[in-house]
Amino acid sequence: MSYGMDTSNSRPLDVSIIGIGQTQVAEHWSVSLRHLALKAIQAALADAGVKKVGALYVGNMTAGTLSHQQHLGAMLADFAGLRGVEAVTIEAAEASGGAAVRQAVLAVQSGVVDLAMAVGVEKVTDMVGSSATMAQTNSMDADYESVHGITAAALGALLMRRYMHEHGVGLADFAGFSVNAHANAEGNPFAMYRRAISVDTYLQAPLVADPVNLFDSAPAGDGAAAVIVCRTERARDMVPHPVRVAASALATDAPAVHDRRDPLYLAAANLAAGRAYMAAGIGPDQLNLLELHDSFTVMVALQLEAAGFAPRGGGWILAGNGDIARQGRIPISTHGGLKARGDAGGATGVYQLVEVVQQLRGTAGRCQVPDPHWGMALNLGGAGGTAVAHVLERLV
Amino acid sequence: MSYGMDTSNSRPLDVSIIGIGQTQVAEHWSVSLRHLALKAIQAALADAGVKKVGALYVGNMTAGTLSHQQHLGAMLADFAGLRGVEAVTIEAAEASGGAAVRQAVLAVQSGVVDLAMAVGVEKVTDMVGSSATMAQTNSMDADYESVHGITAAALGALLMRRYMHEHGVGLADFAGFSVNAHANAEGNPFAMYRRAISVDTYLQAPLVADPVNLFDSAPAGDGAAAVIVCRTERARDMVPHPVRVAASALATDAPAVHDRRDPLYLAAANLAAGRAYMAAGIGPDQLNLLELHDSFTVMVALQLEAAGFAPRGGGWILAGNGDIARQGRIPISTHGGLKARGDAGGATGVYQLVEVVQQLRGTAGRCQVPDPHWGMALNLGGAGGTAVAHVLERLV
Amino acid sequence: MELTRHWRLHNQRYSLVGEQCDRCGARLFPPRDVCPECAEPAQELFTFSGRGQVYSYSTVYSAPEGYQEYAPYSVALVQLEEGPMVTAQLTDLGDDKPEIGMPVEMVTRRLRADGDQGVIVYGYKFRKHVKDII
Amino acid sequence: MELTRHWRLHNQRYSLVGEQCDRCGARLFPPRDVCPECAEPAQELFTFSGRGQVYSYSTVYSAPEGYQEYAPYSVALVQLEEGPMVTAQLTDLGDDKPEIGMPVEMVTRRLRADGDQGVIVYGYKFRKHVKDII
Numbered sequence A, B: 001m002s003y004g005m006d007t008s009n010s011r012p013l014d015v016s017i018i019g020i021g022q023t024q025v026a027e028h029w030s031v032s033l034r035h036l037a038l039k040a041i042q043a044a045l046a047d048a049g050v051k052k053v054g055a056l057y058v059g060n061m062t063a064g065t066l067s068h069q070q071h072l073g074a075m076l077a078d079f080a081g082l083r084g085v086e087a088v089t090i091e092a093a094e095a096s097g098g099a100a101v102r103q104a105v106l107a108v109q110s111g112v113v114d115l116a117m118a119v120g121v122e123k124v125t126d127m128v129g130s131s132a133t134m135a136q137t138n139s140m141d142a143d144y145e146s147v148h149g150i151t152a153a154a155l156g157a158l159l160m161r162r163y164m165h166e167h168g169v170g171l172a173d174f175a176g177f178s179v180n181a182h183a184n185a186e187g188n189p190f191a192m193y194r195r196a197i198s199v200d201t202y203l204q205a206p207l208v209a210d211p212v213n214l215f216d217s218a219p220a221g222d223g224a225a226a227v228i229v230c231r232t233e234r235a236r237d238m239v240p241h242p243v244r245v246a247a248s249a250l251a252t253d254a255p256a257v258h259d260r261r262d263p264l265y266l267a268a269a270n271l272a273a274g275r276a277y278m279a280a281g282i283g284p285d286q287l288n289l290l291e292l293h294d295s296f297t298v299m300v301a302l303q304l305e306a307a308g309f310a311p312r313g314g315g316w317i318l319a320g321n322g323d324i325a326r327q328g329r330i331p332i333s334t335h336g337g338l339k340a341r342g343d344a345g346g347a348t349g350v351y352q353l354v355e356v357v358q359q360l361r362g363t364a365g366r367c368q369v370p371d372p373h374w375g376m377a378l379n380l381g382g383a384g385g386t387a388v389a390h391v392l393e394r395l396v
Numbered sequence C, D: 001m002e003l004t005r006h007w008r009l010h011n012q013r014y015s016l017v018g019e020q021c022d023r024c025g026a027r028l029f030p031p032r033d034v035c036p037e038c039a040e041p042a043q044e045l046f047t048f049s050g051r052g053q054v055y056s057y058s059t060v061y062s063a064p065e066g067y068q069e070y071a072p073y074s075v076a077l078v079q080l081e082e083g084p085m086v087t088a089q090l091t092d093l094g095d096d097k098p099e100i101g102m103p104v105e106m107v108t109r110r111l112r113a114d115g116d117q118g119v120i121v122y123g124y125k126f127r128k129h130v131k132d133i134i
């Protein structure tokens, strides 16, 4: 499997996560964007046992269009009692959260910033209906995709139908991804939907954009999550259970699916995961869990292929062979994934890392994977135009 | 003068600028956002003599609202022939460009990225009229400022009127800032308006939001600018005239003017400039030029005060005493500033650095300040909610 | 449609409900939950009197989408008598010209009509305060 | 108002004008100035025939703002006979169901009406290609 030749992003890191915080993903009608972010920020500060950070990186995608609010760095720093602190927004579509964590990691690695926080926040219910649908299309090519009335669900559907055609698989073959995610979410108090579903429920779900149905796609919700990072040496002094950032990598591909050489190949995910494995000094076989970007079931299959868990065209097999279950070879969506924890847009990448940290700390409760040492988070923007991979390691 | 106590952002840097590129600031009706960015990117690559970079940081503010296009990292990387490369957008309102440069500097300083590019791009003419006016308000507090129909010009006006009231100065006392900027722009082929103006022209200009008139405010235009940074040691091998990034600092304040203890005090600019002086080991007296964020003449006075060139309430005096001229104590807006080079929104901070580099290389042509060694760029977001300061040094 | 965003701010827009810091006593508007003076939680509600004076003022001629029908209109920074400053429009000025220091009081007016989806937003504006008749 | 953004794309929307790489001969649509295959400048114009086949297709039921009046509508990835793939709507289907591999040809249709400011955008869609009668 080729992960590309570029090794520029594979230097060893000396950074660990010392604090995490999150809100439930939900339709938080009564909570504003700044209040949502505040909850996650305060939870992470309390978890790390610190009052301040040296820099705040905000991962967000839709506030400019749905809440008429940009300049979130200054706004959230001020609102959270951190006035004066370095703070900016990082945007990479739905990969904004993972990208914000990466900037926090780079800032600490540079030696310039001591404690850095990444907060992912998305407030999708400030507008509803067709305006909200349109905001989601901002991650596509406005001139050559969105103008044709394409939606995120339609892009997922175009990939899913072609995948089914090329690899001779049916709708039922994807059911396991959705069933697994919903089963896992039962144990996650921060999940949007905490109810297991059956294969029949999946198969009978209403169409969103054929062949994508309601349970192939992920429900959008408001949410915020935060992580705090610092140098590993300092982390060991500060908290009982720091989690090391063994690797951080971000790669891109053409944002428009039609511009890719092979639409069924997630080149950015392959590059990011490959660089992350190299930097961490492990391969996919060593990973004990994977939080991936399960915005659509077909995207799960494609990511499993891009990240080395299945050959091309073989990702769908993991939906049915037990591999992705909590006790399986590579547990995925262990807290429900986007499908059941909920899709909090640009906050997703931070949620994923919060969940991997919970797993590696052994505090994932009913979501706990048995005794994990390595975990990876893979966060996608758009239909894979950006991919961010972080490999975390439990420090013993 | 107090620059605050935080020294976390003042570690020494080992980063230099090896390439610059820019387009004219103008109403580029026939050029799309991606083509604008491409021109600046290609110019910077050619200037540095490289084909690729390891990471691309895009500074942009309005593409999501005015062009329905986000995910610019992946889009511009792909469009510029850099497919696969790490690329994200950095947003800090009108300070997005300076913030993008800072991320490039941190990425290189971390050792993780070898060559990093920051490209600031803004395409404001994709929409016109009231929609465009509204997009500019996204840097304010949507719930407590924008909802009252406040515009950027009105905020400038509120500050200007109070400043005039507190310090007993009149409209004519600000004229020098505008006259200086327009005179300097005559020599800049990338400027939007290359015509000197007289004090009378300034005094007779139509009101935009009283007391702010057309020549107190900066004209919005489309534009893109780019810089490439790498480690200083490598820079010396690559190009004949690298310019060292002696300091980089970013600070925030409440984005809403009403939330600040003293609206006439730019706390973020003071913090950022102070940290930058500390890191560079110089004071304001050593600076040979300053590119500041002259979105409104009153903001020039406030920045001169915040950055140590005048006592509180004394910034306006520099408009009339010759200090800011090309041969003066602290030349400002040497290529025209926002006022005459044009205000390219979130690209501004990158334009400023391109201009400081031209000055320190001695290639500023008719804009050239005599034999400068140190230059600073001060880039503001909103009405000062974010401030980014970079101190550059000529390497000999 | 963005009904809920405006509905959430009902108490602020109609009644200037802010907060008071338990620790340092600072009165806060807009409410912000964390005191910017001492960084402690500040969630005790405090309703402002709505009286204050003009800190600065200007006029908007070129208005954003949703405000054009009202242009030109007067805007101001108003310092409330309890301390905080708010951004708002001045209204009911008649032939009066605003001036710095002018006493004002809060009134409820229409702020904007929300585009083609027609959500009308009401909230505070300030008018010249005429001394109470005792 | 966003007239100019659409006007700029006139040659692409109405005539599928793309580019050809001087060096490797790759034909590019959308045009992109830098060849993604070999990273060389590619600015020689090349007009595509508009013929191709359906690579994949779907239906949009829940449409974005500006497209609701057309929903449900068929969308597709169309592989042009010269190589590139484009995203577009399928039109004039009548009782035909789209299928993968179906031959299609480009036609010009209304893409959207631009909100309350009424800019109507035209551009390419694809319809089933009936073999030429010779």
Ligand SMILES: [Zn+2]
Pocket (backbone or CB within 6 Å): C021, C022, C023, C024, C025, C026, C035, C036, C037, C038, C039, C040, C042
């Ligand atoms: Zn307090």
Ligand SMILES: [Zn+2]
Pocket (backbone or CB within 6 Å): D021, D022, D023, D024, D025, D026, D035, D036, D037, D038, D039, D040, D042
């Ligand atoms: Zn080529």
